[in-house]
Amino acid sequence: MAMLENKTAIVTGAAQGIGQAVAKLFADKGANVVAVDENPAISEASGVVGLRADVSQRAEVEQVVATTVERFGAIDILVNNAAHWRQTPVTSSWEQALEDWDYIMDTNLKGVLMLSRACVPHLKQGGGNIINMSAYYVLPAKSPGTNSPMTDLYNASKWALNGFTDAWANQLAEHGVTVNAICMGATDTPMLRGAFPNGELPPEFAATVMKSEQIAQLALDIIEDGRTGENIGAWAGEPVTLPPRQPAYKRITG
Numbered sequence: 359m360a361m362l363e364n365k366t367a368i369v370t371g372a373a374q375g376i377g378q379a380v381a382k383l384f385a386d387k388g389a390n391v392v393a394v395d396e397n398p399a400i401s402e403a404s405g406v407v408g409l410r411a412d413v414s415q416r417a418e419v420e421q422v423v424a425t426t427v428e429r430f431g432a433i434d435i436l437v438n439n440a441a442h443w444r445q446t447p448v449t450s451s452w453e454q455a456l457e458d459w460d461y462i463m464d465t466n467l468k469g470v471l472m473l474s475r476a477c478v479p480h481l482k483q484g485g486g487n488i489i490n491m492s493a494y495y496v497l498p499a500k501s502p503g504t505n506s507p508m509t510d511l512y513n514a515s516k517w518a519l520n521g522f523t524d525a526w527a528n529q530l531a532e533h534g535v536t537v538n539a540i541c542m543g544a545t546d547t548p549m550l551r552g553a554f555p556n557g558e559l560p561p562e563f564a565a566t567v568m569k570s571e572q573i574a575q576l577a578l579d580i581i582e583d584g585r586t587g588e589n590i591g592a593w594a595g596e597p598v599t600l601p602p603r604q605p606a607y608k609r610i611t612g
């Protein structure tokens with residue numbers, strides 16, 4: 359039997375990039391996948407149902423969960439992947455900073471909070487898995503200067519996401535629900551390319567960045583492994599593999 363046979367997964371931000379790769383892999387492994395995106399161009403593939411929704415809007419989040427349960431009867435996996443990225447220098451105008459705050463936090467945090475809360479009652483019925491897509495900034499640097507983000511609000515949203523990951527893993531352990539984060543470095547997606555002029559990655563950098571499919575495979579490996587409460591690193595330029603399980607006092611792994 360395929361590994362995710364009879365499982366139902368909600369994947370957010372699934373119209374492109376990492377979310378799209380996760381949706382495809384999970385569907386290939388037998389899951390019913392509800393691919394959610396604010397962009398209506400969500401591709402429907404075999405096993406993937408596309409739903410247009412903005413995860414920063416409570417009514418739309420509740421509709422996603424209601425539609426999923428109505429259609430598939432359960433929710434087993436939630437991948438909180440949708441995120442907004444913007445560079446907001448600390449010297450930018452107040453108006454810009456506060457607009458960016460809402461733009462970033464409403465999706466990267468409030469959206470995760472709302473969709474997870476809406477899914478938890480369904481996950482609790484039969485165990486399940488939440489995976490939050492975070493960023494490598496929250497991990498100990500591998501060498502000097504390698505964790506120096508230019509993006510303060512986006513960076514802060516990912517630190518907070520890891521806080522959710524820790525707390526929810528503890529709260530949901532008794533229900534058999536695992537909660538982990540993938541804290542990744544540069545991965546070749548439209549978001550990453552959007553940070554470079556004309557979307558062109560410098561050749562030396564392009565040779566090191568990860569592929570969305572590698573992150574998708576790591577998400578699958580985490581679910582299969584069954585661990586919980588870990589912020590798991592995936593580093594550009596290194597093999598993308600599941601590290602050994604960490605003890606509870608050392609849950610930020612590199």
Ligand SMILES: NC(=O)c1ccc[n+]([C@@H]2O[C@H](COP(=O)([O-])OP(=O)(O)OC[C@H]3O[C@@H](n4cnc5c(N)ncnc54)[C@H](O)[C@@H]3O)[C@@H](O)[C@H]2O)c1
Pocket residue numbers: 370371372373374375376377394395396397411412413414438439440441442465469491492493494542543544545546547548549550
């Ligand atoms: N690509 C990288 O180098 C990198 C590095 C670290 C972390 N990440 C994280 O990985 C995840 C996926 O990133 P990506 O590079 O594939 O991004 P991407 O921008 O290429 O794709 C993100 C998708 O999310 C959707 N989305 C954004 N806000 C939404 C909302 N409110 N409601 C519904 N859909 C929404 C977008 O329409 C888009 O399709 C994000 O959480 C990102 O922060 C990416």
